[in-house]
Amino acid sequence: MAEGTDTPTVILSHAAAALRESPFDDISYRSLGDAVGVSERTVYRHFPTRSHLLEGVAGWIESTVFPLPPFVTIPEFREASRARFAAFDASPAFAFVCARAASISPTGEPEPSYFTRVLVAMLATNYPSVNGRDLRRVAATLRYFASAQFWARMRTGFDMSAPAIGDVFERTASQVLGDLVGVTEADRAAERASG
Missing domain, CATH: 1.10.10.60 (Homeodomain-like)
Incomplete structure (x- = not known):
């Protein structure tokens, strides 16, 4: 070396x-x-341990093979998630490794990931009246439904392709975002129009 x-x-x-x-x-x-x-x-x-190696390989794959396209707005996040599902379909073996790593006990830092922090910031910008705990809860939900683990469950359990998984993601994201406390009717209308 x-x-x-x-x-x-x-x-x-x-x-x-x-x-x-x-x-x-x-x-x-x-x-x-x-x-x-x-x-x-x-x-x-x-x-x-093998868990450390699996977590490391999955992180490396996520950052090099499946980087989430940049996003700032909720519609951009939705589009980035759909693009990622298509990337998972293109390299399913790598996606399944990432999904497996997500299902093991965490070996890394207990700090929120960069992805979670970005989601919280995006939500805080779009829903400024929602408290931090609820923003973190919604961010965690969105993170899961945009993950390789969710993709793998839909792919293996229901034999769904990336577009179908993206549709499930869209419905879930709309439901989760629509349930936020402090969301105005104008916010809901904007969400429906973008999705």
């Missing part, structure tokens, strides 16, 4: 590449170390 290279990132990129040929459970720490040019111990130092 070249000097100055970020070892954890290289390990994660090699793990993601290995997913093209093997299921996650068949990827060994030894094979990752060999592919990266480090010892198996080094891989363990950066990812002490």
